[in-house]
Amino acid sequence: MRLTRTEGFRLSTLFAGIFLFAGGIVFALVYWTTSHALEDQVRVEIRREAAELMRPRPTVEGLMMRIRIKMAGSGHFHYLLAGPLGNPLAGDIAPPPPLGWSRQPLAGGEEEDRARRDLLVWGERLPNGNGLWVGASLQRVSEAQEAIQSAFGLGLAASLVAAVAGGIMVSLGFLRRVDAINRTARAIMTGDLSHRIPVSGSGDELDRLAQNLNAMLARMENLMDNLRQVSRDLAHDLRTPLTRLRQKLESASRDPAGREEEIAAALREADGLLDVFNAILRLAQIEAGQPTFAPVALSGLLSGLADTYRPLTEEQGRFLQTKVEPDLLVSGSHPLLTQMFVNLLENALTHTPAGTPIEIGAARDGHGVRAWVEDRGPGIPAQERERVLRRFYRLEASRSTPGSGLGLALVDAIAQRHGLRLQLLDAGPGLRVEIFFPAAAA
Amino acid sequence: MKLLLIEDDTDLATYLVRGLKEAGHTVDHAADGKGGLFLAAGGSYDVLVVDRRLPGLDGLSVVKTLRGAGIKSPVLFLTAQGGVDDRVEGLMAGGDDYLAKPFAFAELLARITALARRPPLSEQTTRLAVADLEMDLVKRTVTRAGQRIDLQPQEFKLLEYLLRHAGQVVTRTMLLENVWDFHFDPKTSVVETHVSRLRAKVDKGFDGELIHTVRGAGYSLHALDAD
Numbered sequence: 001m002r003l004t005r006t007e008g009f010r011l012s013t014l015f016a017g018i019f020l021f022a023g024g025i026v027f028a029l030v031y032w033t034t035s036h037a038l039e040d041q042v043r044v045e046i047r048r049e050a051a052e053l054m055r056p057r058p059t060v061e062g063l064m065m066r067i068r069i070k071m072a073g074s075g076h077f078h079y080l081l082a083g084p085l086g087n088p089l090a091g092d093i094a095p096p097p098p099l100g101w102s103r104q105p106l107a108g109g110e111e112e113d114r115a116r117r118d119l120l121v122w123g124e125r126l127p128n129g130n131g132l133w134v135g136a137s138l139q140r141v142s143e144a145q146e147a148i149q150s151a152f153g154l155g156l157a158a159s160l161v162a163a164v165a166g167g168i169m170v171s172l173g174f175l176r177r178v179d180a181i182n183r184t185a186r187a188i189m190t191g192d193l194s195h196r197i198p199v200s201g202s203g204d205e206l207d208r209l210a211q212n213l214n215a216m217l218a219r220m221e222n223l224m225d226n227l228r229q230v231s232r233d234l235a236h237d238l239r240t241p242l243t244r245l246r247q248k249l250e251s252a253s254r255d256p257a258g259r260e261e262e263i264a265a266a267l268r269e270a271d272g273l274l275d276v277f278n279a280i281l282r283l284a285q286i287e288a289g290q291p292t293f294a295p296v297a298l299s300g301l302l303s304g305l306a307d308t309y310r311p312l313t314e315e316q317g318r319f320l321q322t323k324v325e326p327d328l329l330v331s332g333s334h335p336l337l338t339q340m341f342v343n344l345l346e347n348a349l350t351h352t353p354a355g356t357p358i359e360i361g362a363a364r365d366g367h368g369v370r371a372w373v374e375d376r377g378p379g380i381p382a383q384e385r386e387r388v389l390r391r392f393y394r395l396e397a398s399r400s401t402p403g404s405g406l407g408l409a410l411v412d413a414i415a416q417r418h419g420l421r422l423q424l425l426d427a428g429p430g431l432r433v434e435i436f437f438p439a440a441a442a
Numbered sequence: 443m444k445l446l447l448i449e450d451d452t453d454l455a456t457y458l459v460r461g462l463k464e465a466g467h468t469v470d471h472a473a474d475g476k477g478g479l480f481l482a483a484g485g486s487y488d489v490l491v492v493d494r495r496l497p498g499l500d501g502l503s504v505v506k507t508l509r510g511a512g513i514k515s516p517v518l519f520l521t522a523q524g525g526v527d528d529r530v531e532g533l534m535a536g537g538d539d540y541l542a543k544p545f546a547f548a549e550l551l552a553r554i555t556a557l558a559r560r561p562p563l564s565e566q567t568t569r570l571a572v573a574d575l576e577m578d579l580v581k582r583t584v585t586r587a588g589q590r591i592d593l594q595p596q597e598f599k600l601l602e603y604l605l606r607h608a609g610q611v612v613t614r615t616m617l618l619e620n621v622w623d624f625h626f627d628p629k630t631s632v633v634e635t636h637v638s639r640l641r642a643k644v645d646k647g648f649d650g651e652l653i654h655t656v657r658g659a660g661y662s663l664h665a666l667d668a669d
Binding site: 274275278282289291292304307308309311312315334335338339342346349350407 | 527530544594595596622623624625626627628629630631632635636639
């Protein structure tokens with residue numbers, strides 16, 4: 001049976017066993033100490049009664065009379081006064097038990113009552129040679145024992161039932177949640193990665209497991225989506241230039257007149273294709289590789305880039321502003337960080353109209369460093385900002401401008417490789433790309 | 443020039459050997475690492491062109507072995523892997539330059555020429571000059587026909603590189619790597635704009651153009667009568 005194989009059931013069985021064992025020990029201790037205490041109390045009372053009969057010392061007749069008076073009363077004691085040879089003189093204990101402490105069945109009464117009506121008897125030799133015995137019923141002791149037995153019996157039975165029921169409930173709950181995980185896993189195996197494991201909200205281990213698995217699934221779904229999209233876009237994006245390349249080669253082979261020109265155009269197409277492949281290769285290398293990190297003088301890197309791009313921006317009638325704090329140091333790969341900022345700058349240069357100002361800057365922020373590239377161009381609509389980081393994704397408006405659609409994907413990959421936070425913000429109007437180097441990377 | 447090509451791809455090797463011979467060089471070819479090591483150890487080549495991925499002994503090991511044996515011929519690595527760390531690895535092993543496949547033949551030719559003519563102890567040169575253009579590396583000044591030319595730091599660096607390779611073809615990629623430390627291909631015309639600005643300062647208003655565009659290859663700095 002599946003239920004008995006669950007960890008919850010095993011655990012509750014184990015705990016029920018331990019509980020029973022501990023309950024048994026407590027029961028034995030209570031039973032034993034209560035019995036002894038009660039019996040000791042009876043003994044003390046018997047001795048006191050015997051002493052009372054003898055004080056002040058009576059004659060034989062006087063003692064016989066005291067015994068009779070006592071027996072007529074409502075006391076729960078039993079007595080025997082016997083001669084030196086054991087002949088009974090007064091009392092209701094017969095025959096005479098040995099001297100000292102002994103146990104005697106009580107004469108008469110119901111058969112089933114007899115066992116629990118044992119008498120505890122004390123006997124002593126009187127100075128005149130007679131024997132005096134005083135006894136008392138042990139009923140109180142046995143009643144207490146029975147009460148303890150039934151109380152413990154009921155209590156233990158109830159807790160055992162509760163433990164087993166609780167165990168079954170916990171196990172069923174556990175099984176149900178494991179089943180939910182299994183169902184999700186099976187659904188995912190059939191190819192639908194959008195399924196998620198339900199989270200109960202209790203924050204326990206199973207919840208954390210479910211949350212981690214869900215995070216893993218989200219990452220996988222993202223990667224699968226990426227892969228699907230990349231394959232689709234790669235096929236789509238490469239078909240057009242390959243077709244053009246083929247056409248050019250074909251017309252070159254047919255028409256010797258324009259051959260030179262067609263071949264040059266074919267070479268340009270091939271170069272464009274190679275660019276795309278290089279970018280893909282580079283993305284893969286960045287994602288898979290472990291670049292060597294070293295301290296990078298970010299201020300120098302950024303102002304150097306600004307110097308590099310200033311002639312170009314001026315040629316396009318733009319104003320390139322630099323707001324770089326001096327002496328900023330971050331940890332990273334110099335060539336990769338250079339490429340990241342170059343891609344951002346070139347993005348701003350190619351996707352905004354000539355004359356649009358661009359700003360590049362960096363400043364300390366808390367324990368980290370914040371760097372940004374901002375333009376006053378058309379910007380990116382909020383709902384598109386996430387998507388432009390994907391490979392081959394291009395905004396409708398920029399389909400006509402040259403580019404592989406891999407520039408920002410490369411920026412994203414480099415930022416991730418460095419553990420940097422990349423944010424695309426609204427510069428109102430324009431796009432502001434912020435890169436935050438946390439203290440560990442700064 | 444006497445060149446050794448160690449390349450296992452037969453098609454590419456045939457194409458390169460033919461091209462290099464047409465450019466006036468003597469070329470030996472080896473198709474694997476051992477054969478290449480054997481040839482390189484025997485003859486004194488001006489430049490070795492070594493593919494990194496070779497059957498048997500790989501390109502890195504070939505160059506390490508040659509350097510260990512004291513053979514100092516400049517080495518140009520060819521590679522299909524264009525990663526940043528691959529390049530550093532190649533230079534650490536004793537390579538002098540690095541070219542990622544696929545490349546334009548003009549690019550290879552320019553780099554081979556640049557490697558072969560690298561003057562010894564070039565770091566200690568304090569003065570570079572071509573025709574009436576002079577650069578003082580200590581004072582960081584440039585004059586043409588005795589007239590002072592003010593250059594931005596990056597323009598100075600660009601002109602220094604052109605002067606150090608005067609008379610040779612310098613490609614756009616060579617400039618990107620050596621002047622700007624860009625080991626990737628920017629999408630905008632960074633090099634072109636810097637060269638045209640430099641040209642405006644160095645050539646405009648003076649007799650004879652010094653900075654020339656070499657169609658389909660790159661740039662070259664030389665006095666007109668030099669070729």
